[in-house]
Amino acid sequence: MKMNRGIAKRALGLGLAIVMALSVTACGKKQSGEPGAAGGQQEQSGGGQQAQAAGGEKIVNVGVTDTLNTLNPLLMDGGEINKYATGLMFLPLMELDSDLQFEGMLADSITAEDEHNFLVHIDESATWSDGKPVTADDVIYTALRLTSPVIGNPAMMYYVFVGVGDEGYTEKGADHVEGITKVDDKTVRFTTKDPMSLVTFQNSYARYLMTLPKHVIEGIAEEDLKSNEWFNHPDVVSGPFRVTDFDKDHYISYEANKDYWKGAPKIDRLNIKIVEGSQLYAGLKSGEIDVTQNTMSAIPMEDYESIEALENVTPVYGDPVxxxxxxxxxxxxxxxxxxxxxxxxxxxxxxxxxxxxxxxxxxxxxxxxxxxxxxxxxxxxxxxxxxxxxxxxxxxxxxxxxxxxxxxxxxxxxxxxxxxxxxxxxxxxxxxxxxxxxxxxxxxxxxxxxxxxxxxxxxxxxxxxxxxxxxxxxxxxxxxxxxxxxxxxxxxxxxxxxxxxxxxxxxxxxxxxxxxxxxxxxxxxxSSLGAVNKRLTGVQPSVYGFFNHVEQWDVK
Missing domain, CATH: 3.10.105.10 (Dipeptide-binding Protein; Domain 3)
Incomplete structure (x- = not known):
């Protein structure tokens, strides 16, 4: 029961991540004119740029109502905005799509050898933005950091894997994880202490492991990985965007990774704007917010009918989850x-x-x-x-x-x-x-x-x-x-x-x-409400899979 209880406690956090997004608005109270305030002045980063800027850049603003905790995959918790904001740069192994099917992101397949052993195969085409291939060594390096007592991340619950202690950590200075091993350059085997279904492995682990480039950051001392400036402005990523600036209470600004191995994004910049729920309607109406997602964007119930009536917006109700x-x-x-x-x-x-x-x-x-x-x-x-x-x-x-x-x-x-x-x-x-x-x-x-x-x-x-x-x-x-x-x-x-x-x-x-x-x-x-400006194409608000194909988003 120890494994069950531990996974359950982590899942409790994951389940309640959406609870907090729906029930509690952003922590920082923003007045009109401050960065991130819908209807206020245009800020220098992440703010009031419309979907098509005067200079010709294609810019999309996503409105959310929860504050950012971290963009460091090693400090990841169950919060939705942390997961998805980080996943734009460092792809998870797999993700759920809008039909609740597991879709390969960094991996192209995950299979169960039996109820203890799971093989993760990295897509042969997967490369870092500097052109180097993503390898099994990158996955294992990231997993080893996530089990490090020096990093001390309590949320990932890696104690389910062989060789990891009951608290989720290896010995300090450990150079390998017995239950996370390399099969070949593109394949990693994960071995659990107790039986686990493939679905649980995919949902609780594959969706939350954001692989880091070992060849870029392995020289950083482990005790510095939690606070190193590189994570705030990473120059090598596996995903479609890289962050250029952020304020954890107000915005996250990204530029396109033109070397994205799944295809260069069609838009040039993406901003996640963190606002109060009461500001979403005004932002959608003015065009300062282009799209809201069903669970990260807590639209107040009293604004549903007003948003449905907007001529420039398509309302989308999510699945009842x-x-x-x-x-x-x-x-x-x-x-x-x-x-x-x-x-x-x-x-x-x-x-x-x-x-x-x-x-x-x-x-x-x-x-x-x-x-x-x-x-x-x-x-x-x-x-x-x-x-x-x-x-x-x-x-x-x-x-x-x-x-x-x-x-x-x-x-x-x-x-x-x-x-x-x-x-x-x-x-x-x-x-x-x-x-x-x-x-x-x-x-x-x-x-x-x-x-x-x-x-x-x-x-x-x-x-x-x-x-x-x-x-x-x-x-x-x-x-x-x-x-x-x-x-x-x-x-x-x-x-x-x-x-x-x-x-x-x-x-x-x-x-x-x-x-x-x-x-x-x-x-x-x-069934919560999402909305998308009619100027955008390839964008569909959904409870799951919202960012899976963000490289295909475009502005008419």
């Missing part, structure tokens, strides 16, 4: 009949229609219709207050008891939804006291399990939700304190199978059991 999950502390609410009553007392379709304008769906369990493992035969529990009252009476519910209901103070939409839920619970005899807290406090409360009900937006990776589900409802120290033998058996089989149909059956067992026992329920699943 972000779940407004409501967790019940089963130690405090031990009777499943009470938890069932809590679910059927809520009119979830009304909440979806009125607060989300129908942009999403109602499901039971964890998996939305975006997942290849979704079981459409599981009919969501319908609104039935009379059944709720009967279940509570059968369970001998104490109507004087008050449930503490914790909600993220940064999520104004769900604060309204929580008020509706509490009112509907009150109608059947369940009292709830809504506690609005900041995101950090919400996570601390979840970890401590000092709550009765707790709600948070959570993105369960559609192709590989195992780690999140296992962490949340299948461990003694999970958020919900819920453990079930059928769920445990199903998840243990999910961990090692590569058969899609079998995996779907196993997740169906989990979702049906969750629907029956209700350790958590989904209030709704969000």
């Amino acid at each position: 972000t779940n407004q999950s409501v967790f019940i502390q089963t130690a405090n609410v031990p009777d499943p009949r009470v938890r069932q009553a809590m679910l059927c007392a809520i009119d979830r379709n009304r909440i979806l229609d009125q607060l989300m304008k129908g942009h999403g769906e109602v499901i039971d369990g964890f998996l939305s219709s975006a997942s290849p493992y979704f079981d459409a035969s599981i009919t969501p529990v319908s609104y039935d207050p009379e059944r709720a009252k009967a279940l509570l009476a059968e369970a001998g519910w104490d109507s004087g008891k008050t449930l503490k209901f914790y909600v993220n103070s940064g999520d104004s939409t769900f604060i309204n939804a929580a008020s509706v839920i509490a009112a509907q619970w009150a109608e059947v005899g369940i009292k709830a006291d809504i506690q609005t807290v900041d995101f950090a406090t919400l996570m601390a409360t979840a970890t401590s399990r000092d709550y009765d009900v707790l709600a948070v937006q959570y993105t369960y990776a559609p192709v590989d939700p195992y780690t999140d589900i296992n962490w949340l409802i299948n461990m003694e120290d999970s958020w919900t304190s819920y453990v079930n033998a059928d769920v445990n058996d199903a998840l243990s089989k999910v961990q090692v199978t590569n058969d899609t149909a079998e995996t779907a059956k196993l997740y169906s067992i989990v979702d049906k059991k969750v629907q029956e026992d209700v350790p958590m329920f989904s209030a709704y699943v969000i």
